[in-house]
Amino acid sequence: MRILVAEDLYLLRDGMVRLIEACGHQVVATAATGPETLDALRTWRPDVSVIDVRMPPTQSDEGLRAALTARAEVPGLPVLILSQHVEQLYARELLADGSGGIGYLLKESVFDADQFVGALERVAAGGTAMDPAVIAKLLSSGSPDRAFKRLTDREFAVLGLMAEGLSNQAIGRRLFLSESAIGKYTTSLFGKLGITDDEDGNRRVRAVLAYLNK
């Protein structure tokens, strides 16, 4: 995969580049500020980009804005946001266009190289990778609307893990269930949420979106 790394702290940027290259992927460009990131996204059109939210020159949400601008120009451009903090508000903004290829993780997720690169690959393939911290907050906040009240606890748990971006197989491993059982749960929860049949990957993104916009 051709990857862009946008991060203002040199040590972190360097570490990530090394980690990604050690895992056999190619870093095509790096960026240290918001405008550089946007330029690099436009010129290189990487398979996936790793972007920090807070970057110079303003030390505000430059990275996030660059990602949103680039995705407005190129719908579905895969972007993995890596931040010290995960905020529901930002997660919602990223997912708002409904086109998938989005990830939003805490920086410490790079501690586990397999997990990190796995998330990168999922996002590059058009899936989602949401941090469990965001999902936990989403599950606990607000009053669920009627469609969500019809979900069973087990379906709810499956939806949460699906929102993190896990595959049926991985969800099965987490919940100690077989992959086919998870398949049944996902089909039934898609039905309850009124998400009709099309390509499976996109359906998963739409379920998460439905959850975010409840």
Add this chain to the structure above:
Amino acid sequence: MGQLGLWVVRAAVGFGRACVVVAVSLLVPAVWAAAVALGIWWGAENPWSWLLPVVLVCVGTVALSRPVCRIVRLLVARWTATVIPDGYRQPGQLTRLSTGFWWNGFSYERTRRDALMDQKWRTRRHDPANWRDLRFIAIVPFTAGLVACAPPAGVVAAVLGLGRSESVARLVGVLGAVLAVAAAPYAWRPIEPVAVRFLRPSPAMALADRVTELTAQRADTTVAQAAEIRRIERDLHDGAQARLVALGLSLATARRLMETDPDQAKALMRDAQAGATASLAELRELIRGISPPVLSERGLADAVRALALDIPLDVSVSADDTALRLDPPIESAVYFGLAELLTNAVRHAGASRARVCLTRDDLGIVAEVEDDGRGGAGERAGGGLEGLRRRLAVFDGTLEITSPPGGPTRARMAVPCESL
């Protein structure tokens, strides 16, 4: 008939008020007149006869100045709803010392009563309001007092004139009656502008009050800041710092064990990684408590939206985006105020939905929170709402809460901003 009756009532009320104004404003001149009468009665031959009247004038004027001013303020407030602040200096706190003596800010006294008396007189003697009061009682008889004399004087003229048989005296009596009736509804009114002009605290006194208030606020802020810094220091010291030390220890041990016991070394490395994750989570919480990331990245409106998403309530936020980039300290105060109010709505009011509204008015920013909880929220000493009011007071901000039992609770924070 109704119109006429109304007019008669107004005239009667006005007459009564004019008489009261005359009585109050002529109280001090009456003392002066009494002193002059005393001097004349005593006789001009005695070379010391001026002494007693002069003493009487001085003591009477000084002793009556404050009560007269208080009465005028009271009357104006009752009749016209114009409240004039008095601006008198308030005596400070009395403290009982371990020796049993009382300290009143000026001197040590043996009993509480002595200390209070001493304090009262000292405060009174140095009060700049005394000069203003003296000026007022010198001015008021010749302005409002004189005008208010018209109706009673007219009545006196009518009674005296109509009782005599000469035609000139009768004419004067009729004129007096007309004057009394015509002037009655209006003659008391000049007391209001005169009181407003001469009885409010002078700019110097208002400034002195403001300085006292600011000193108290500064003390509050300093204490609050010091407490906050101590809290952060403690959290860092007990949390993240201790974890990093443990992390270093695990890594050092793992390096030693690398050759001899690789399995245990691996386990230690795993622990170290978990420790690093945990200390990051702790630091994250700490940073959120000091300054929420969305607040510094996006400003107040989005920070409140993010807050609304995190609160386990159905919160709707309406904000005027264009105008809500404020000075960071004010943003932070309003944000934490809203966080506190929303937390109260969840914790104490048992609300299920809330509405947050951020707007600006001519003076500054206004933040309102309304919930559908059970209401009955009140301020306790040392409670969260009082703390919030204090934090806002640092910026001259205000907090109003209406919370009837049964709800809904409405809270309104207003902070003036020069930048708007």
